[in-house]
Amino acid sequence: MSLFASFLALGLASAAPVTAPAADLRQRPPEEEIIYFVLPDRFENGDPANDRGGLKGGRLATGYDPAAKGFFHGGDLAGLTKRLDYIQGLGATAIWFAPIFKNKPVQGAKGEESAGYHGYWVTDFTQVDPHFGTNAEFKAFVDAAHARGMKVYMDIIANHTADVITYKEGAAEGFRYRSLADYPYSRRGGVNGAPINPGFAGDGVASADNWAKLTDPAFAYTPVVPKGEERVKVPAWLNDPIYYHNRGNSDWVGESALYGDFAGLDDLATENPRVVQGFIDIFGRWIDEFGVDGFRIDTAKHVNPEFWRAFVPAMQARAKARGIPNFHIFGEVYIDGVDPGSLAAYTHSAGLPSVLDFSFARAVIDSVSGTRGTDVFARLFDGDVLYKGGADAALQLPTFLGNHDMGRFAMFVKQANPDASADEMLARTKLGHAMLLTLRGVPTLYYGDEQGFVSDGHDQLAREDMFASKVAVYNDNDLIGTDATTADANFDPAHPLYRHIAAFAAIRRSTPALTRGATTLRAFSDKPGLLAVSRFDPDTGREVVLAYNTSAAPLSATIAIDMKSAGFTALHGDCPARAAAPGSLRLSIPAFGTLVCRASE
DSSP states (O other), X not given: OOHHHHHHHHHHHTTSOOXXXXXXXXXXXXXXXXXXXXXXXXXXXXXXXXXXXXXXXXXXXXXXXXTSTTSBOOOOHHHHHHTHHHXXXXXXXXXXXXXXXXXXXXXXXXXXXXXXXXXXXXXEEEEEOTTTOOHHHHHHHHXXXXXXXXXEEEEEOOSBOOXXXXXXXXXXXXXXXXXXXXXXXXXXXXXXXXXXXXXXXOTTOOOHHHHTTOOOOTTSSOEEOXXXXXXXXXXXXXXXXXXXXXXXXXOSSTTHHHHSBBTTBOBBOTTSHHHHHHHHHHHHHHXXXXXXXXXXXXXXXXXXXXXXXXXXXXXXXXXXXXXXTTOEEEEOOOOSSSXXXXXXXXXXXXXXXXXXXXXXXXXXXXXXXXXXXXXXXXXXXXXXXXXXXXXXXXXXXXXXXXXXXXXXHHHHHHHHOTTOOHHHHHHHHHHHHHHHXXXXXXXXXXXXXXXXXXXXXXXXXXXXXXXXXXXXXXXXXXXXXXXXXXXXXOOOTTSHHXXXXXXXXXXXXXXXXXXXXXXXXXXXXXSSSEEEEEEEXXXXXXXEEEEEEOSSSOEEEEEEOOTTOOBEEEEESOOOSBOSBTTEEEEEEOTTOXXXXXXXX
């Protein structure tokens, strides 16, 4: 049996439940994890009794319509718990799921309504949305995951709440953003308006005394809370408009990215010390009571950096006091392109320990799709020194290929290669996942990719059901590596992508160079073709050579290696047994192939 076949068998065998003391998993640093990201509503329906969240009426009251892509479909915590074997069998060691806090069931203009199935329209930060289950079921889920040695990461939001507040003025103009200059805190409705908030020194002065002088929220718009929703938010302080910016919808440019409503969602005044302490209390409770292992922070770039500089240390202290020394916090800082500097800036200015590596995603998408050469990785890895903590900090960046907002990896590959055969699509998709699981960072798998899901676009079009779907625009998709569709339940551990990911996950877990090892870039090209990287065991110094071929033709090349690396063991692919000469290795890689070669002497 080849080593890769052995790892494949190991990966599939890991589907059996594993019991590990919580103390053991808590000692694992973040870079040793493999994360599985899932939207609970779209994963598995373990309890049909909660499909309507305890609400009565039609879909606009309950949010439940399993045939509509923008409504609740029935997935829940019971379903996630039921499928832990499946997730662990894939090789995942941590589960990150979209927010499970209670949401506004439905919002949107008449005829444009959709539901809070995704979890980002929170009204109550203290309880699980009834569509997903109860707080007790969440605790049971966390305990079940911990019993297997798996961590649980929550998705949290401090930038906004659900869209409850509306404005007396501005409907005709779409509640456009009103700036600090044109609508200062000191005047009602513009610079020529009546004086208000005397003595308020502006939001740059963080003292409680200063903010106590901001008593009138009608400086830009006049906020109105609709009748019947005056107490809908929990904790109760969230119902007061004084704790929001109330400046209208962001246009994503300049100051509006911080002060504007995110597509109508109520934008919190996170400069206010009451808001800062409020969220420290809210999310600290989820650490204290449930023992979660990390937070992914939604819309982190739309919150002032000072907020995170107070919030992050407070969460780390709460986790440490709870016996969680390796609490993983990573922020969503969306960028489009390979721009490590824009990501790294938030590890300095905002003090975020880590950020989702959108640059990595773009590098793999473009290189594996064939739209760019492998030289894109030179820019990516050169940028590792920019993160606070340098290349060591880059080891903790969650890396990914696609997600619930931007769309699935296979979709990008297909868009760039519309005439690709089924075999080519499978090969390119396997190559992308091989990169994800062997290059630096914390691999983050998007649920359904392991079953060949493709998606038709971003957002709602990339949020397919794993259980049998009733959504027509999902069910007409051709999946990769299977004849199934999303009209079927897709939890097949024999799927070629599931098996491929499980095997590479097993290689990663057993090879310290792939979790904690430094990276040396060996070869790249301005065209599709060779990418070669060496990673080094942090304890022994032994080299692991990673080589990928992003082109549709086999290639041969000679690359530089460590002078001490004389013999090699193949962890995947047809690796040479010996170096061609000290410091030189001759490689042959099939089209879209991957080699993982560990120095054995």
